[in-house]
Amino acid sequence: MALHKHKGVGRGPSATKADLKSKARLAYNELQTKYHAELNKLASPNSLGKNRGNALSGADRGITLAQRRGRGINVASNAQATQIATLAIGISYAGKGMVALDAGIRVNHVHNTYQQGGNWQREAAIQATGFGLGGAAGLGVGKMVVMGLITIGLGLTPVGWVVLIGAGLAAGFGAAYAVDKYSREGAAYIYDRGRN
Amino acid sequence: MLESTEGKLYVLFFILAIVMSIAWLTFSRLTMARIEGRMKAQGLPETFQWDGVGGRVFFYAFAISLPEKAALRIDQRLINSALVRSYASRADRFRGSIFLCSFCLWIIITFIGILVGGK
Numbered sequence: 001m002a003l004h005k006h007k008g009v010g011r012g013p014s015a016t017k018a019d020l021k022s023k024a025r026l027a028y029n030e031l032q033t034k035y036h037a038e039l040n041k042l043a044s045p046n047s048l049g050k051n052r053g054n055a056l057s058g059a060d061r062g063i064t065l066a067q068r069r070g071r072g073i074n075v076a077s078n079a080q081a082t083q084i085a086t087l088a089i090g091i092s093y094a095g096k097g098m099v100a101l102d103a104g105i106r107v108n109h110v111h112n113t114y115q116q117g118g119n120w121q122r123e124a125a126i127q128a129t130g131f132g133l134g135g136a137a138g139l140g141v142g143k144m145v146v147m148g149l150i151t152i153g154l155g156l157t158p159v160g161w162v163v164l165i166g167a168g169l170a171a172g173f174g175a176a177y178a179v180d181k182y183s184r185e186g187a188a189y190i191y192d193r194g195r196n
Numbered sequence: 197m198l199e200s201t202e203g204k205l206y207v208l209f210f211i212l213a214i215v216m217s218i219a220w221l222t223f224s225r226l227t228m229a230r231i232e233g234r235m236k237a238q239g240l241p242e243t244f245q246w247d248g249v250g251g252r253v254f255f256y257a258f259a260i261s262l263p264e265k266a267a268l269r270i271d272q273r274l275i276n277s278a279l280v281r282s283y284a285s286r287a288d289r290f291r292g293s294i295f296l297c298s299f300c301l302w303i304i305i306t307f308i309g310i311l312v313g314g315k
Contacts, residue, residue: 095248
């Protein structure tokens with residue numbers, strides 16, 4: 001980790017770099033003696049000791065990977081790859097959950113209107129319009145913002161990804177809110193005109 | 197209904213929403229589903245694991261409909277534009293452009309509507 005952060009040049013920094021390299025080799029040797037069986041499971045046998053595979057294949061491979069100026073999120077092990085896959089599935093469920101929550105709130109709204117003796121059919125038409133169009137707008141604008149920001153290089157660092165996901169969500173919510181509000185007003189306007 | 201600016205904007209908004217929805221469905225069923233099916237048949241990995249509700253349709257639309265130079269600038273981690281483009285036909289590009297244009301126009305009309313002032 002320390003070597004990965006270390007990007008200095010010149011005499012002083014390169015001495016530190018050599019020091020860090022030897023520390024990495026020592027640590028790897030220790031790892032190999034203590035956890036030999038586990039290491040063999042994690043790193044594929046044909047990459048052991050060669051300059052390929054992941055950081056656990058060998059000390060020199062680890063050093064090469066650490067010195068590389070990573071583009072995006074650096075995946076150093078199988079465990080981290082699994083974590084990213086879990087995050088992806090989590091985002092997928094969060095997306096579906098948001099839609100279900102929105103639908104639930106709207107159904108509740110229509111039910112309240114019905115219980116209060118209001119025109120629930122009008123309310124249902126209005127809410128259904130807002131649900132479909134607002135959702136569509138939020139989805140589209142969020143994706144477009146992510147695509148735009150990643151093209152200007154915001155996806156290069158893990159912090160950048162956090163900003164990216166945040167900006168995408170914010171823009172998506174903004175657009176969904178605006179379109180939802182406008183389409184509900186429009187639906188009410190057209191519904192009332194159509195009835196008269 | 198059409199006598200006021202407000203009413204005209206509402207009607208335009210809904211017409212565009214309908215056009216956009218049809219273009220969205222057409223593009224996602226006839227283009228995206230077909231391309232994904234062909235990629236899956238060739239054993240290529242699924243890259244949109246995170247997508248729960250189908251937002252990836254926008255990535256496909258941009259990757260296919262933009263001019264080649266611009267499409268290839270879309271980040272590889274989002275979508276492999278070169279690969280997706282190799283499966284796309286002229287009809288796919290046309291469907292994608294209609295979808296994106298109607299969507300953008302629809303969003304612009306919404307904001308104009310809000311600025312002009314709803315009821």
